[in-house]
Amino acid sequence: MTAHLNLSSFKSSGAASAMTGFGTPPLCTESYGSRRAQHYQPLPDGTLRCVPDRPEDQAYRSLRDVFMSVFLPQGYPESVSPDYLAYQIWDTVQAFASSITGTLATQAVLKGVGVGDETSTVAAATVTWILKDGTGMLGRILFAWSKGNKLDCDAKQWRLFADILNDVAILMEILAPAFPACFTLIVCISGFFKCIVGVAGGATRAALTMHQARRDNMADVSAKDGSQETLVNLAGLLCSLFLIPLVADNLHLTYALYALFTILHLYANYRAVRAVCMETLNQARLRLVLRHFLRWGKVPGPALANPKEPLLLGSQWQLKLILGAPLHTLVSSTADFQKALEGNSSNYLLFFNQAAGTVSVVLHQEAGSVDVIKACSHALILEVLLHQDVAASVVEGKSLLDLQRRLQEDPYKKDWTTLSEMQQLLDRIFPAFLTGLTSAGWITDRNLLGSEEWRVDWTMDGKKSL
Template structure:
């Protein structure tokens, strides 16, 4: 009887533990984890949890510094001055964020890692400015707090945009909604733990020296966790830098490198989103208007005559190959246009021939080699369903001669 009771006890405990593990898995992990997600998902999100935890702690310290600088409980607080300044700092910060988004939002998809680290740097500067409110005159609270809040608002916008790009790469089977929801659960938990830890620190001391001391320790670790997280993100996506280097490799030797070969070639800069300055390559701009790419209507007519069967136009102007797209252009057309731009630039620089003649000759080469290039990209596990480029976004319409391919 005693043995049976012990067995029932262990069985119940085992069942309880399994139930808790299953519930935690359903709360924090997407369906299909880990097999159905990208291989870097786990490492990336572990670092994300550390980063969020530390960021939440820093936020608590900044809130304490700003509240202390306004002197809660003083006579002006009763008159509503605190509330007014608090609202103004948020409002001014949001307005500043709008100007930043207008200027740089088009590159968030093409350079998410770069903007993520820039955003974290802005957030650290913003937090420092907010901390400084506790050691300066109360008259400086609003400008310091407003600028600090603006930088943190920009950071949040950048993270929201870049996170959506990361999420698309994590989800080869399209369960983006599930991944986003589980990311939110993970983030909320890390934020709560960070808040509790930050409040625990404040129970030790509220002094200005203590706040700055904690910040000086937490901020570098926070940035280090961000860089570690981005290093863990290894996506076989066709961003601006990757596609140019892959296309150049194919034009030069007819081969496409895989992810590891490309990133070991020392041609890429930070995050794999920039080409090293000492690496010679073609400068390409996409999605321009016709008046920026061409100098006259005759040039446009000449280009359309050459590209009458295509969904893109090319032109070389001011050391840049400009690509203009038709409204019907698809992802494969973008890849073809970039491959053509690379071949065209190489031929133009090497042969010194007439631009229009070179365009025509290289178009024939591109038409013959585009399909092998696409097949080689897929064979090396590159994701060809999208191209992440800082595109001007303009699409044009012209009469095309559509041909049927066998």
């Protein structure tokens, strides 16, 4: 990290001289981030003397600086997000707990494959291990294929899911020796789960690292996170050396330790993901922000919205939203396509299927991040009208009540007029909402709303083709 020199701040010679204890003012001051400062004092013989702010603290600061340079990103705390320290503390606790329970599981699996049993064969143990690893590899591929594009959008939720699944897998391995007839099947399922954990945990860790890195230093943040985890795992291994002789032939103590450290592991993981304060909008955070805006007329900032974000998967939506849906799955006639285009001035088309509980959005070829946010907001307003009381809304309260009444009269009727009026309502309120998002500190030039890649160009020579 580049040190900073400041010459102008020492024109007031009296204060500077008192600070350094010399009769003449220092020529400049130098800082290393916000952690360390020192002054350069001219001496009578023409040389410069470097004087730290507090010389008596140098031994302590030297040890602290060595520790910070090894385990924290360069430039900490300015080079990372404000939530970095809280997250890393709890992440360290959960890693230690996971290391202990992992050791208990490893001991159980080794015992189950026949280590220490004279009647077991090397071939049988090898086959069991190969089946366990092979099943896990298959799980890794299938999970990455089915959920890989969703991990960025809900990184906190998937991170917590991965740690819960990891504890389930460890429990299965600890219990497996008690069921010798099903031992291979149990450890194979456990291996399958652990590889899912590896994919989900690694991908969400990358997403959180991208959030934490504030100076294009993602590699440094990731490397230091790995150093922290290695140190914690080393501490866990040292503790395991004392625990293993105690639990080797004591199942009750094994189960008790597993329960204790699993509770600690889950609690620390919850606190870690809850400490994360992300400024990009995913569907859950946009839902919270938009509902607050409709109710109170103000946009809450990331620090207010993130603590309210649900951390369990599948708990966000009452309507299923498909962003970037293919047009051929929604429109089967020219008349329907023309009705969808009528009065539409946005770079998306919204289709609502009340019977299926789905809102599908077709995105234009030129749709950007703000267009996707607007489309998702449109779908969220529809969800609010169908499932929430809008009587107390201060933003377009009368219009919202009128639209809600018409939707509830015949919810299964495809009323293009109602959808068109809803589009006009959104056109009126969205500019103020977008301004509020920017003012509150939300990032709008990119998002985590999870849109698919389908795009449609319904314009010809700059005009809509009807």
